[in-house]
Amino acid sequence: MQRFVYEQHPSRVIFGAGTFDRLPDEIAQLGLKRAMVLSSPGQRRLADEAAKRLGVATAGIHAEAVMHVPIETARVARETARRLAADCAVAIGGGSTIGLGKAVALDSGLPVIAVPTTYSGSEMTPIYGLTEQGVKRTGRDRKVLPRVVIYDPMLTLALPAKIGGPSGINALAHCVEALYAENANPITSLMAAEGIRALARALPAVVKEPHDLEARADTLFGAWLAGSALGSVAMGIHHKLCHTLGGAFNLPHAELHTVLLPHTVRYNRDAAPEAMRLIAASLGARDAAESIYDLAKSIGAPLTLQEIGMPLEGLDRAAKLAIESPYYNPRPVDYAGVRQLLEDAYCGRRPG
Numbered sequence: 001m002q003r004f005v006y007e008q009h010p011s012r013v014i015f016g017a018g019t020f021d022r023l024p025d026e027i028a029q030l031g032l033k034r035a036m037v038l039s040s041p042g043q044r045r046l047a048d049e050a051a052k053r054l055g056v057a058t059a060g061i062h063a064e065a066v067m068h069v070p071i072e073t074a075r076v077a078r079e080t081a082r083r084l085a086a087d088c089a090v091a092i093g094g095g096s097t098i099g100l101g102k103a104v105a106l107d108s109g110l111p112v113i114a115v116p117t118t119y120s121g122s123e124m125t126p127i128y129g130l131t132e133q134g135v136k137r138t139g140r141d142r143k144v145l146p147r148v149v150i151y152d153p154m155l156t157l158a159l160p161a162k163i164g165g166p167s168g169i170n171a172l173a174h175c176v177e178a179l180y181a182e183n184a185n186p187i188t189s190l191m192a193a194e195g196i197r198a199l200a201r202a203l204p205a206v207v208k209e210p211h212d213l214e215a216r217a218d219t220l221f222g223a224w225l226a227g228s229a230l231g232s233v234a235m236g237i238h239h240k241l242c243h244t245l246g247g248a249f250n251l252p253h254a255e256l257h258t259v260l261l262p263h264t265v266r267y268n269r270d271a272a273p274e275a276m277r278l279i280a281a282s283l284g285a286r287d288a289a290e291s292i293y294d295l296a297k298s299i300g301a302p303l304t305l306q307e308i309g310m311p312l313e314g315l316d317r318a319a320k321l322a323i324e325s326p327y328y329n330p331r332p333v334d335y336a337g338v339r340q341l342l343e344d345a346y347c348g349r350r351p352g
């Protein structure tokens, strides 16, 4: 009999086309009256739409979210929340905007209402990240977990394939690592396997036909499951490598996940056979690593570290950084293995 601990994170999820219109009701149900609406500069139009729906419950709009939540950006948002006397943060956008909402919540305890428009999954986790002097620090705190999440696939119709594809593979990576996590349990494994199925089925359809609302909804559903799995169990070599390389070489987050995932899965293949069987079955494939590589290729996502800005001369340093602090991974993490993995990813070799 398997013994396990499963911690459920309480959040309310509203899912479906047109659910963005429910935002004012959800805020009112929480007894909130002064929302600070957050977005990235590029998503300002959506922030305006949110403010329009909220009417007098809008305290102000702060469209200043940027990738990796620099501490200076967090400080400005926290100060703005105080100045506006906001009683909640509505984060509408991708992981960067939701991350800014979490940074505000960490400081003030204000509830976050998330309206995700990418597939990062951050909205379902109590994990926050802050970047100070080039180093990204992550932590867990229940108060940053969004209280309400509104998944409206209509808001993702404009997400271009070059952002949506890698973002979907980012979600896939959460599911993959959840299946071989040290604290994996039957509940997160169910979510992870179903998340892989939904993402693998829907991502090619989304890229082929961006206005396919069913496929958009399926992808968001997969991202929800992926985020739930990420928030419940510990991640392994894949997430650690992405974190280390992203910070040290300033590489784009979702694209980095996309390039590395086939190689990290290949790295763990023989050490986690049951997880590999589940991943492959969910992908409808024989081999998990090969299938993920082919999926990324089929949606036109980047396949090499080179094309996303990793310098060749950085591979040695990256491998050293990756083995600095020990953590659980099905296959022990050693310099030679990681260096080979990074070289394969740098060149974009199909894992075999």
Ligand code: NAD
Pocket: 040, 042, 043, 066, 067, 068, 069, 093, 094, 095, 096, 097, 099, 117, 118, 119, 120, 121, 122, 123, 125, 126, 127, 128, 129, 155, 156, 157, 158, 159, 160, 163, 167, 170, 230, 253, 254
């Ligand atoms: P992002 O939020 O930076 O968004 C990427 C780009 O897409 C931005 O330019 C944004 O303006 C644009 N965009 C977003 N939605 C759009 C839409 N619907 N249409 C058109 N353009 C749109 O990137 P991301 O990949 O969503 O998130 C990455 C960040 O999230 C990283 O900082 C990562 O560390 C963090 N993250 C955190 C967690 C967690 O649990 N804390 C989980 C996953 C990712």
